[in-house]
Amino acid sequence: MRFNTVIIGGGLAGLTAGITLQKAGRSTAIISTGQNALYFFSGSFESLEEAPQRITDLFTEAGIGLHYNPGVRLMPMGTFRKAVLSLEDISLFPEPKIGNKALIVSFTGYHDFFCSFLAEGLEKQGMQCRVKLLNLPELEQLEKSPSEMRSVQIARTMDRIWETVVREIRILLRDEDTVILPQVFGLKDTSVPSRIRQGVPAQVVFTGTLPPSVPGVRTQMLLKRRYELLGGTYLMGDEATGAHVHNKVVHSVVTQNLGNHFLEADNFILATGGFFSKGLKSNPFEISEPVFDLDVEQAEDRSDWYNPEFMREQPYMKYGVATDPALHALSGGEPYKNLFAIGSILGETRPDLGTGGGLALRSALAAVDEILKPDEE
Amino acid sequence: MKLQEYTLSTHNFEECMKCTVCTAYCPVLQVNPLYPGPKQAGPDGERLRLKDPFFFNYALKYCLNCKRCEVACPSGVKVADLIQSARIKYDTSPPKWRDRLLASTDFMGSLARPVAPIANAVTGLGVTRSMMDAMFKIDHRRIFPKYSPYSFEFWMGRHEKEQAAFSEQVAYFHGCYVNYNYPRLGKDLVKVLNALGVGVQLLEKEKCCGIAMITNRMMKEATRNANHNVGALAKAVDKGLMVITTSSTCTLTLRDEYPSLLGVDNSGVRDFVMMATRYIYERLEKGATLRFKSDYHKKVAYHTPCHMEKLGWGIFSEKLLRMIPGVEFTMLDSACCGIAGTYGFKRENYEASQAIGENLFTQIRAVDPEVVACDCETCKWQIEMSTGYTVMNPISILAEAIEDKQ
Numbered sequence: 117m118r119f120n121t122v123i124i125g126g127g128l129a130g131l132t133a134g135i136t137l138q139k140a141g142r143s144t145a146i147i148s149t150g151q152n153a154l155y156f157f158s159g160s161f162e163s164l165e166e167a168p169q170r171i172t173d174l175f176t177e178a179g180i181g182l183h184y185n186p187g188v189r190l191m192p193m194g195t196f197r198k199a200v201l202s203l204e205d206i207s208l209f210p211e212p213k214i215g216n217k218a219l220i221v222s223f224t225g226y227h228d229f230f231c232s233f234l235a236e237g238l239e240k241q242g243m244q245c246r247v248k249l250l251n252l253p254e255l256e257q258l259e260k261s262p263s264e265m266r267s268v269q270i271a272r273t274m275d276r277i278w279e280t281v282v283r284e285i286r287i288l289l290r291d292e293d294t295v296i297l298p299q300v301f302g303l304k305d306t307s308v309p310s311r312i313r314q315g316v317p318a319q320v321v322f323t324g325t326l327p328p329s330v331p332g333v334r335t336q337m338l339l340k341r342r343y344e345l346l347g348g349t350y351l352m353g354d355e356a357t358g359a360h361v362h363n364k365v366v367h368s369v370v371t372q373n374l375g376n377h378f379l380e381a382d383n384f385i386l387a388t389g390g391f392f393s394k395g396l397k398s399n400p401f402e403i404s405e406p407v408f409d410l411d412v413e414q415a416e417d418r419s420d421w422y423n424p425e426f427m428r429e430q431p432y433m434k435y436g437v438a439t440d441p442a443l444h445a446l447s448g449g450e451p452y453k454n455l456f457a458i459g460s461i462l463g464e465t466r467p468d469l470g471t472g473g474g475l476a477l478r479s480a481l482a483a484v485d486e487i488l489k490p491d492e493e
Numbered sequence: 494m495k496l497q498e499y500t501l502s503t504h505n506f507e508e509c510m511k512c513t514v515c516t517a518y519c520p521v522l523q524v525n526p527l528y529p530g531p532k533q534a535g536p537d538g539e540r541l542r543l544k545d546p547f548f549f550n551y552a553l554k555y556c557l558n559c560k561r562c563e564v565a566c567p568s569g570v571k572v573a574d575l576i577q578s579a580r581i582k583y584d585t586s587p588p589k590w591r592d593r594l595l596a597s598t599d600f601m602g603s604l605a606r607p608v609a610p611i612a613n614a615v616t617g618l619g620v621t622r623s624m625m626d627a628m629f630k631i632d633h634r635r636i637f638p639k640y641s642p643y644s645f646e647f648w649m650g651r652h653e654k655e656q657a658a659f660s661e662q663v664a665y666f667h668g669c670y671v672n673y674n675y676p677r678l679g680k681d682l683v684k685v686l687n688a689l690g691v692g693v694q695l696l697e698k699e700k701c702c703g704i705a706m707i708t709n710r711m712m713k714e715a716t717r718n719a720n721h722n723v724g725a726l727a728k729a730v731d732k733g734l735m736v737i738t739t740s741s742t743c744t745l746t747l748r749d750e751y752p753s754l755l756g757v758d759n760s761g762v763r764d765f766v767m768m769a770t771r772y773i774y775e776r777l778e779k780g781a782t783l784r785f786k787s788d789y790h791k792k793v794a795y796h797t798p799c800h801m802e803k804l805g806w807g808i809f810s811e812k813l814l815r816m817i818p819g820v821e822f823t824m825l826d827s828a829c830c831g832i833a834g835t836y837g838f839k840r841e842n843y844e845a846s847q848a849i850g851e852n853l854f855t856q857i858r859a860v861d862p863e864v865v866a867c868d869c870e871t872c873k874w875q876i877e878m879s880t881g882y883t884v885m886n887p888i889s890i891l892a893e894a895i896e897d898k899q
Contacts, residue, residue, distance in 0.1 A: 117778070117808070150567035151514045257526045264530035268517040328517050344824065352827070353564030354805045373805025375764060377775065392510075393567060 118380045119143045119349070121487060122369055124356045124407060125387030125395065127152030129459030129476035131339040133385050135174060136484045138346035145349040145379060147356050147371055152393060153460065154339075157332030158324055159206040159299070160189055160199035163470030164477065167201045171477055178342035179306065180335055188212050190296070192230060192324045194237015203331050205299065205309040207321045214321060215294035217244045221285060222298055224251045225259040228267055228326035229298035248288050252280065271303035271330045278308045282315035293318055298325045303334055356388075356407045364447075366455050369407070383454045383487050386410075386437070386445060387480070390460040396435070403435055408455065411438040411446045413465050436463025443483050456483035504571035504578065504753070509536035515562035515572055520829040521555055524848040528555040531562035534579075535572040542579060549583035555845070556580075557833035558708050559799035560745075574753050581712055581754065588710050591629035595835040596705035597714075602640070602673030609640040632843035636878045638674045638870075645676035649695050656683070659692025664729035664736045666722075666766070668743040669701050670870040678739055681892035682769055686737075688899040689773065689781050696725040696736070702746040705835050707754055719757040722747065726762040736766045739888055741801035741868040742834065744768055748804075768801075768868065769888050771809040777816070784896045789819035793890060794862035796825045796853065796876065798869035799833075810868055810887045817894045823860050828853040832875035847879065854880045866890055 121137055123130045126148025137144050164171075167184035175182050181204035189199040189206055196212035207214075218238060220231045235245035254277050258265045274281065278301060285295055299322045302308040313320045344350055351371070358370040360378065368378035386407065388395030397406050403414045403421075414435045415421055421432040437445055437457045444451035458479035464471060469478045502508070515531040516522055522530045529538070534553050541548035553576055562572035594601070605612040615621050616637040626633035645667050649656075656662075663686065671679040683693045700722055706715035726747070729736055738744045747766050751757040777783070793814055797807040815822050831850030836842050857865055857880050865876055865884045873884040885893075 117812070149569070151518075151565050152567060155512065155514050155517075155567075260526035261522075261529055261533075264516050264522055264533060266513055266516055269522065272523060328513055333517060341826070349808055351805060351808065352802060355569075371805070377771070394569075 117145070117377065119145045120381060121383040121385060122147070122379050122381040123385040123387060124369065125152070125385075125389060125393070125459065125461075126340070126350060126352070127387065127389060127393070127459065127476070128154055128157075128335075128339075128473060129480045130385070130387035131336075131343055132174065132477055132480035133387065133458060133484050134343045134348050134350075135178070135339065135346060136170075136481065137487065138343065138348045140484075140488055142487070143347070145351060145381075146343070147351045147354050147369070147379070149355040149388075149394070150353060151336070153389060154332040154336040155328045157329045157335060157473070158189075159329070159331040160202040160208075161474050161477065162472030163474035164201045165474075168481075170481060171201070178338045180338050181306075183208070190214060190321055190323055191237075192234060194234045194240070203335065205302065205322045205331055207319070212241070214238075215243065215292075215319065217292040218246070218294040218296050219285070219289060219292040219318070220245055220247045220296045221281075221288070222247075222249055223255055223270065224249045225255065225265050226270060226298070227265070229323075234296065234323065246290075246292065250281065250284050252277065252284075254280070266328065267298070267300050267325045267330050268303065268328050268333055270300040274301050275303055275305045275308060278312055279315070282312055285316050289316070289318060294321060295319070296321045296323055298323060299330050300325065301330065303330055306334065306338075359384075359408055361408070361452075364450055365453050366408070383456070385480075385483055386455060386457045386461060387459045387476075388461055390436070390463065391432075393460070395459075395461040396437075396463075398432075403432070405437050405461070408445065408447060408452070410457065411449065412436065413438050413463070434464035436465040437461050438465060442486050443479060456486065458483050503539075504574045505569050506536040506539045506571075506575055508568040509570045510568055511537075512567065514565050514567060518561045518565040520559060520561065520831070520849040521557055521845065525555055525845045527552050529553075531556075531572045531576070535562065535575040536570055539575050539579065542583065546583050549579060551584065553580050554584075555842070557799075557829065557831075557836055557849075559829050559833055560803040561799055561829065564802055571753065577707065577754055581707075581710060584710060591631060591839070592709040592835070593711065594629060595631070595838055596709040596711055597701075598669040598673075598705060599701040602644075602669055605640045606642070606644055606673050609642040613639045626840060630840040631838050632840040634843060635838050636874070638670070638874055641674055641676050643676065645672045645679040646695060648676050648680065649693075652683070653694075656687075656692040656694060659687065659690060661691045662694055662734055663691055663772070664696050664734045665693050666696060666699055666702075666726075666736050666738045666743060666747065668738070668740045668870075670740065675870070678886050678889055681886070681889040682737070682739055684892045684897075685769075685773060685783075685888060685895065688783055688895055689776055691776075693737075694734075696722075697728050699725055702743040703755075704742055704746040704750060707746070707750060708834060708836070712755070716755050716757060719751045719755050719759075723751065723757060723759050723762060726759075726766065730762050730765045734765075735772060736762070737769045737772050738766065739769050739868065739886055740870055741768065741798045741804060741806075742871070745800040745804055768804070768806050768809065770813050770868065771806050773888075773891070774809040774813050777813075783891075784899050785818050785894050786896055787818075789817070789894045790821075791819065791890065791894075792821040792823075792861075792863045793866050794823040794825050794857060794860045794864075795887075796830070796857075796865055796867040796872060797827055798867055798872050799829050801868050802827060810866070814866055814887055814890060817891065819894065820890070823862065825853065825856050825860070825865075828856070830872045830875045832871045834871050837871075837875060846875075850875060850879055857882055864890070
């Protein structure tokens, strides 16, 4: 099967590239090995200090609301972290101070949101906190299998019964100016977080839970739907296992499921992620890239890969695939003519592009621009 | 350095990093609180079961074996295989009579076919269905597929000569459904392949692929069928034939379940077993042509069966349907229909089965197509029963859209 561009990796970087290329009239396919880092998405795009119109348009057209508000967001331990461009559910504050009194609300039996840690963190900063657990009959069903009482399962129920939660909060609320809730709202019905904000007579702050991230799952579903509506082919649960390459030009990739039916294209984008997503692999002797065997920047001596003090910054987290300025991936020091590396697989080899979500979006758009650039000849 | 090769765990369970993505994708977990979910039932539970079989949980029977957890897993853990193997290994109670009855599709087909009109009338009766519910716990609300008065194998026997006249040949693994219930699909395949200049022959003798036996823990029977089928496939492959299929579940079973759940080596034949939509797509891609009717028009919504999604071949059915002039195509969002073979027939699963499917049914009603296209026979029964919409295999739509004379 032939496409204009085959994208390996279906996370934020791959989907952004896919959507932008489809919109420009190019036919694309995305090969996605299972789900991706969006399942751990905080809701804020790390290292994206500006709000380029292209990015906000791309998300708005997919039905994902963003807001731009340089400041900080509340972390699950009651600390704050810098954040700029975020999903609408994420509250952004100009400074690390969100109010005087907070009511922290969670649900009986839900163990992936740590109310007391959050309260302790905020109290250290002089905020008064009160924790309340809601005991909702609608969630008793889920409690029967406590190991699976997860954010996404709760969010499914909340899409139906969020009004009950608003009613309960209104009853509980005394003189608190802030209500803090776990991010378990708006999985399919994206209007729920803003409706809760309208219904509660205090400022409502949604705070991260342990994975899966509900705003992340929602973002993934909406981006994928947008991509497919634009005519993109999303090969879910398949894996690129090799490629046919000649003179630094990639002709086709081989996948696990399609076997001897190769995916051919003019351009290829590698967006397979970092170590977690297996875009990078390591063994005791080297760190490598499994599909094209690209050059991976790394210290020669293994003992320099890591810092024995676990909580310190770890050098291996910065390692990534080497590229030329236009993001063409290198192998043996030579760039491929039609293969681009984008997203977390770059590690921190490209400090100009940032890290995390910012890196995914910036590098995806840069590679797409390179592909769409009219031929010079 | 091949260190990793030596540290592979059964069904990759040690690759699980507890990210819980699978639990977000499990259709059962959304409707049945008694099911512990794929992470707990699969890799988490496996760790415990290895210590002590006492930790085996009988609630694993609620698993649909839809494999959506495997498709969603970012770490390549064979979650559904872990769950099914655990059921096979630790649940040593003999399968119920009901389960044996439901899983023995070949046996039931051979019994019912000669008396098809009577069998169909009887299984359609309310009183029969109530009796089956009372005696076997087969849900009385479930509608049984009708039996055909003649088998596909019989029809093929009468067309053997004309099929042999084609210079190119493929073998067809038709499966129980085409043979006993719906020979029309097999005839449609023959029509399309003949239009491409390809003749169709049967395997020397095929048996039920055995998936229903596997999920109902009839391991002896399933392994016997698997060994038989691998032998029959090998004979066709030795003659230089590709083996074409029209059922996504049979295909997944022949290719993947035989080695991973039954330990039957199919490495010599696996790559030669292929869904018809892929085979036809590849021929057209290489330049073969089909003449389509000029006045054909049909509004089609395509549902990707779970096992097709696991095979990763839905793309071929989609591209083929989009290729037909006059087809107005809608891709339905990926969702399980809920029946999962014999699962939805069992009384204890009926309600969960229908609740799982609701997501898909709502989408179908919203699109309001003339037909739903789908490569799986049990999805067909479920969607037709639950929505009233007609379901056609993409091959049948193709057969309908091409000129009779090419």
